[in-house]
Amino acid sequence: xxxxxxxxxxxxxxxxxxxxxxxxxxxxxxxxxxxxxxxxxxxxxxxxxxxxxxxxxxxxxxxxxxxxxxxxxxxxxxxxxxxxxxxxxxxxxxxxxxxxxxxxxxxxxxxxxxxxxxxxxxxxxxxxxxxxxxxxxxxxxxxxxxxxxxxxxxxxxxxxxxxxxxxxxxxxxxxxxxxxxxxxxxxxxxxxxxxxxxxxxxxxxxxxxxxxxxxxxxxxxxxxxxxxxxxxxxxxxxxxxxxxxxxxxxxxxxxx
Amino acid sequence: xxxxxxxxxxxxxxxxxxxxxxxxxxxxxxxxxxxxxxxxxxxxxxxxxxxxxxxxxxxxxxxxxxxxxxxxxxxxxxxxxxxxxxxxxxxxxxxxxxxxxxxxxxxxxxxxxxxxxxxxxxxxxxxxxxxxxxxxxxxxxxxxxxxxxxxxxxxxxxxxxxxxxxxxxxxxxxxxxxxxxxxxxxxxxxxxxxxxxxxxxxxxxxxxxxxxxxxxxxxxxxxxxxxxxxxxxxxxxxxxxxxxxxxxxxxxxxxxxxxxxxxxxxxxxxxxxxxxxxxxxxxxxxxxxxxxxxxxxxxxxxxxxxxx
Numbered sequence: 001x002x003x004x005x006x007x008x009x010x011x012x013x014x015x016x017x018x019x020x021x022x023x024x025x026x027x028x029x030x031x032x033x034x035x036x037x038x039x040x041x042x043x044x045x046x047x048x049x050x051x052x053x054x055x056x057x058x059x060x061x062x063x064x065x066x067x068x069x070x071x072x073x074x075x076x077x078x079x080x081x082x083x084x085x086x087x088x089x090x091x092x093x094x095x096x097x098x099x100x101x102x103x104x105x106x107x108x109x110x111x112x113x114x115x116x117x118x119x120x121x122x123x124x125x126x127x128x129x130x131x132x133x134x135x136x137x138x139x140x141x142x143x144x145x146x147x148x149x150x151x152x153x154x155x156x157x158x159x160x161x162x163x164x165x166x167x168x169x170x171x172x173x174x175x176x177x178x179x180x181x182x183x184x185x186x187x188x189x190x191x192x193x194x195x196x197x198x199x200x201x202x203x204x205x206x207x208x209x210x211x212x213x214x215x216x217x218x219x220x221x222x223x224x225x226x227x228x229x230x231x232x233x234x235x236x237x238x239x240x241x242x243x244x245x246x247x248x249x250x251x252x253x254x255x256x
Numbered sequence: 257x258x259x260x261x262x263x264x265x266x267x268x269x270x271x272x273x274x275x276x277x278x279x280x281x282x283x284x285x286x287x288x289x290x291x292x293x294x295x296x297x298x299x300x301x302x303x304x305x306x307x308x309x310x311x312x313x314x315x316x317x318x319x320x321x322x323x324x325x326x327x328x329x330x331x332x333x334x335x336x337x338x339x340x341x342x343x344x345x346x347x348x349x350x351x352x353x354x355x356x357x358x359x360x361x362x363x364x365x366x367x368x369x370x371x372x373x374x375x376x377x378x379x380x381x382x383x384x385x386x387x388x389x390x391x392x393x394x395x396x397x398x399x400x401x402x403x404x405x406x407x408x409x410x411x412x413x414x415x416x417x418x419x420x421x422x423x424x425x426x427x428x429x430x431x432x433x434x435x436x437x438x439x440x441x442x443x444x445x446x447x448x449x450x451x452x453x454x455x456x457x458x459x460x461x462x463x464x465x466x467x468x469x470x471x472x473x474x475x476x477x478x479x480x481x482x483x484x485x486x487x488x489x490x491x492x493x494x495x496x497x498x499x500x501x502x503x504x505x506x507x508x509x510x511x512x513x514x515x516x517x518x519x520x521x522x523x524x525x526x527x528x529x530x531x532x533x534x535x536x537x538x539x540x541x542x543x544x545x546x547x548x549x550x551x552x553x554x555x556x557x558x559x560x561x562x563x564x
Contacts, residue, residue, distance in 0.1 A: 003330075006357075007361070009357065010346075010357040013356075014348055088347065089343070092344050093344035096340065096344075097358065097361035098333040098334035098362060098363075099330070254310065255305075
């Protein structure tokens with residue numbers, strides 16, 4: 001564990017230089033969403049009354065929270081990971097020290113988790129200030145978002161550890177990450193989707209997290225415990241499988 | 257001889273169908289300064305990676321500090337210092353931060369890591385740059401910083417893969433001078449190089465590698481005595497005379513090597529040999545008499561020059 005934490009410490013030393021910008025970004029983003037979507041688009045949606053008693057802003061916030069976690073996770077595990085293999089060769093330096101692959105990968109993902117929790121907490125604080133959070137269960141949101149982030153970051157780490165060019169990342173962004181954001185119930189209920197397309201939502205880790213986050217921040221949404229556990233297990237499966245793939249990919253790339 | 261720090265028998269590294277290291281035997285004793293000399297692709301770096309416990313031998317036996325690299329990799333690496341061929345410094349962190357974060361991988365306490373970093377920056381003459389970022393440093397400074405980083409854990413064996421490749425002459429001499437100091441302090445140095453002068457300056461003993469095999473072993477002096485003459489005459493001829501130079505030179509000295517740009521005449525007495533060249537009516541454009549070097553050993557053993 002000490003070795004794994006020394007890897008986390010490496011990232012934290014680097015983050016000490018950039019944390020202000022990153023936290024400011026985490027603060028600005030929700031403000032923009034709340035004003036633009038929540039108040040702007042929300043005004044029209046609420047006139048239609050299709051969401052019942054729930055304000056669009058309140059409906060949107062938990063979804064955007066989860067979608068932001070996906071963005072952070074993707075951003076931390078695509079280009080930065082490739083560059084630590086190809087250009088900076090950070091991982092090669094680490095593996096020459098008495099670190100094991102599990103220390104390197106574990107410490108790196110732990111840093112991603114910290115970034116996720118920090119971003120989510122700031123987001124929650126801002127949106128709570130705007131009156132968009134209505135339940136103490138919201139405290140569970142950072143945990144759900146961290147798990148979701150891991151479910152995205154771990155498989156992307158595995159990909160980044162296997163490729164020699166960054167040309168895959170824009171494709172992954174365009175054909176997986178963006179569609180996932182659009183069709184996972186972040187902006188509208190997936191019931192509005194044709195039945196066939198709905199399966200895409202069910203397959204997407206994001207939808208499972210959105211469903212959990214929404215139940216956590218809205219008042220009076222009762223998600224049955226089996227559903228909660230099912231969501232968590234699905235996210236955990238992606239995280240676990242991704243971690244296993246990433247371990248193998250790191251092992252091969254660093255040839256240890 | 258006490259137990260060697262590095263002990264390899266029949267060491268092989270294959271990548272698919274390609275055999276990078278083809279059954280080498282190596283022993284390195286404590287306090288020794290040992291070199292792998294050879295051209296690019298000779299298998300030096302693959303050998304170094306196996307010794308550094310980051311690449312598993314395809315066959316053969318290897319033991320480092322009496323341990324098995326595959327099963328005890330982290331324990332061994334805790335006692336090695338590695339200066340890789342390509343820089344692996346973090347360009348965004350400062351010079352000192354690079355050392356301290358690296359020391360933490362070895363479980364060195366923060367306070368001690370900071371003190372060690374200051375001490376090592378002094379050793380590699382980078383104290384003034386402690387708080388500047390790594391990115392703008394020159395190649396020579398980065399290399400010295402990498403050497404300092406490899407020393408954070410007071411290693412028993414220091415592995416240096418092409419430590420001065422790509423550096424200008426002045427920077428190379430600074431690096432050599434620091435490495436020589438380490439050698440004097442009793443650190444076991446293991447290095448790869450394709451520079452003759454580097455091998456001659458730093459190595460007590462070396463192996464010449466070619467095509468994954470060891471073709472010769474010994475001290476630089478012994479290798480030269482065994483595989484070359486005391487002196488070499490380098491002759492350059494103009495266009496007109498180059499046709500049958502070889503024939504006309506037969507019998508002078510012990511051996512003649514014809515290279516594309518010059519002719520090397522191996523003789524124990526270079527001046528006498530060059531007199532004889534003129535005596536046979538040949539008029540080289542330039543004549544240089546020098547002592548034999550490891551370059552000549554390599555040429556003799558493999559029929560090729562080291563740096564193409």
